[in-house]
Amino acid sequence: MQWKNLSEHTVYENPWVRLNLADVELPDGRHLDHYLLRQRPVALATAVNERDEVLLLWRHRFITDSWGWEIAAGVVEDGEDVEVAAAREMLEETGWRPAAPLRHLMTVEPSNGFSDARHHVYWCEGAEYVGEPVDAFESEKREWVPLADVPGLVAGGEVRAANAAAALLLLHRMRSA
Numbered sequence: 001m002q003w004k005n006l007s008e009h010t011v012y013e014n015p016w017v018r019l020n021l022a023d024v025e026l027p028d029g030r031h032l033d034h035y036l037l038r039q040r041p042v043a044l045a046t047a048v049n050e051r052d053e054v055l056l057l058w059r060h061r062f063i064t065d066s067w068g069w070e071i072a073a074g075v076v077e078d079g080e081d082v083e084v085a086a087a088r089e090m091l092e093e094t095g096w097r098p099a100a101p102l103r104h105l106m107t108v109e110p111s112n113g114f115s116d117a118r119h120h121v122y123w124c125e126g127a128e129y130v131g132e133p134v135d136a137f138e139s140e141k142r143e144w145v146p147l148a149d150v151p152g153l154v155a156g157g158e159v160r161a162a163n164a165a166a167a168l169l170l171l172h173r174m175r176s177a
Contacts, residue, residue, distance in 0.1 A: 001027050008036070016040070016075070037115040044073040044119060044163060045086035045102060047127035052175060053144035054168065055096055055127060060140070061160075068160035069145065069153060071121065071167060086122040094142045095133040099126035106170060110162045121167040147172045 009024035018038040025031055047055045056069040072093035076085040083102050091097050102122040109118055133142065150159070150172040159165045 002162065003027070006031075007072045008119040011035070030056065035114070037111075037117070039115055039117040040078075041076040041082060042073055042117065042119045042163075043076050043082050043089055043122070044071045044083035045090035045124070046071045046167075046171075046176065047090070047096065047098060047124050048147065048171070049126055049144055051144070052147050054123075054147050054150070054171065055090075056093055056143060056145050056164075057093060057139035058141045058143065059138060064160070066160055067157055068164075069168075070139075070161050070164045072164070075117070076120075082120045083122060086120065090127070091130060091133075092135045093098075093133050093138050094127075095129060095131050095136075096127035096142075097130050099128045100124045105167055108166055119163040121163065123171060147175055159174055 002026040006023045006025055008020040010018055012019040016039070020036050022034045022036055023031060024034045041144055042121050049055075056065065057072060059070055061065050072090045074085065074089040074092070076082050083104075087101055102124045105121045105123050107118055107120045111117065124135050145153070150168045153159045154165045154169060159168060
């Protein structure tokens with residue numbers, strides 16, 4: 001039951017995204033036009049401290065007009081290592097630098113029926129406060145949130161981003177096992 005992408009062409013492009021239209025052949029031989037969004041990889045990073053709290057951002061997303069807890073994240077620059085990008089984003093958005101080597105937690109495809117986006121999530125034990133974040137405009141506040149609260153925050157809609165929800169629930173499970 002494999003769909004085949006026979007060809008695609010760009011409809012719109014900017015430095016952040018590329019919208020393509022593909023000629024897709026279905027398993028039964030029928031064809032359909034399918035739009036897809038081509039995106040650069042995204043790197044996320046957080047830390048867990050000695051009190052079993054996780055470093056999160058409280059931010060507003062204007063597209064959905066919603067507030068929620070998120071993990072520091074951003075686009076991987078051309079030629080940049082994904083892990084390096086994750087550490088950079090954590091520092092730029094939170095003001096905290098990883099105090100230990102980052103560990104890969106998971107890679108997710110948040111909307112793989114429409115986009116080729118891949119989000120690579122990293123975490124570490126502990127962080128060092130460097131100062132106010134360069135990208136302080138990204139969030140209203142940055143806090144250490146108890147990992148024990150994560151399931152309730154996700155269930156209550158306070159963690160709305162799929163990448164953050166999946167990563168935080170996995171991190172909670174790993175740390176409580």
